[in-house]
Amino acid sequence: MLRIDVRLFGAFRKYSNGSEVTFEVPHGTTVSAVRKHLGDALRRGAAAFADQPLLDASVLADDNEILDDAQLLGCGVDRISLAILPPVCGG
């Protein structure tokens, strides 16, 4: 199994511990499937998540770029760190 740490940003900080959420998925899971796992993990959290539209409008990223939904994750590693990016409003 692949262990995924997802850092929380913006409105996602209201959920889980406000910082990150960790869960496991099979190796070679798509980004799009990881998004569903993330929803499940958040719903299990201490501060339970009930904002599916926010998750639908968000993207997953690694430290270098936003990940495409079809991309496969976890080739050759057991643990990866991602971030969930809700709609942005800098400036």
Next chain:
Amino acid sequence: MLRIDVRLFGAFRKYSNGSEVTFEVPHGTTVSAVRKHLGDALRRGAAAFADQPLLDASVLADDNEILDDAQLLGCGVDRISLAILPPVCGG
């Protein structure tokens, strides 16, 4: 007669004493005629003026506004102070 002091700016500072030129015109002279008198006065100057196109592209102003060519000058006064403004390039 009306005595007119014309302050020189920009490229006109090459002429006369670099600061102003003074001449007399009849009361009620138009701005457009004053421009001609100014040309004559400048041509009589120490550093003689020979740049009629510059004068043609310039306007006369008082301390408040640019004067219209048709305007009459000197009603009720014996001396006025004007400025000759060549084409501008601030900024």
Next chain:
Amino acid sequence: MTVLARVVSEPIRAELVAAELSSPQYGAQLVFWGLVRDENEGKRVHAVSYDVHPALAEKTFREIAEEALERYGRQLHVVVIHRAGRLAVGEVSVVVGVASGHRDEAYQASRYVIEQLKTRSPIWKQEHYADGDSEWLLGHSLRGEAQGHATAASEKP
């Protein structure tokens, strides 16, 4: 061409921006300052917290600045600095500085950078109101932004 892209947690100093932009070959500097306002949509704002993904945000700033150089002139100098953390009313949240030989490209590049920054940078804004309430503001979804600047780069000026 040069680009400075930073996320900072300390106040942004005007002297630093000025020093970064100055050079004898530049006749124009245009500096946009975004500041925390005391009001938004009828609510009294006391402070704003900016949540930032620093690595991705700086990468996004650099990409946007590079696009501006590509569009408006490779001799431009662009500085982009964004604050992270909690800011009081009147504090500077973002600076976009452009230095160039002439003013036209400075205005165009400056506007391009700030508009793109607002819709593409991984930055989130939480307003703290006078009544004690707080709220994360709605924003622009990054879906469709995979592979970085694909969307923006394909739309020509």
Next chain:
Amino acid sequence: MTVLARVVSEPIRAELVAAELSSPQYGAQLVFWGLVRDENEGKRVHAVSYDVHPALAEKTFREIAEEALERYGRQLHVVVIHRAGRLAVGEVSVVVGVASGHRDEAYQASRYVIEQLKTRSPIWKQEHYADGDSEWLLGHSLRGEAQGHATAASEKP
């Protein structure tokens, strides 16, 4: 709305401009700095002398700023400061600062003011070259500008 219009013979200080523009209701400040470049049309420039008709120039700045408020929003705050006298390369010749609630009107007003200033203000520029020569630059004739802002005000955005 407020307008500050000045001709000054001392260096323009950035802190003064920043202080003048800051206010809790403004979310955006856009500051344009015009600087003396070391080169113009292939000639090495050592310094520039600005000759200014101060009273008329300040009046023109105020008229232009008022037009910008009329066009882009009466809540805008506009600062226009121009140097007079001899400036070395790198010195600031002109500052146009605009503070506003939002950025769009700041960009539009800023651009309007600097463009109008360059073609309507009674200011003249003499360049001093590395070879010792000096030259008054050609400019925009004010003929047709009688009654102040007549020309510019009739041309709508």
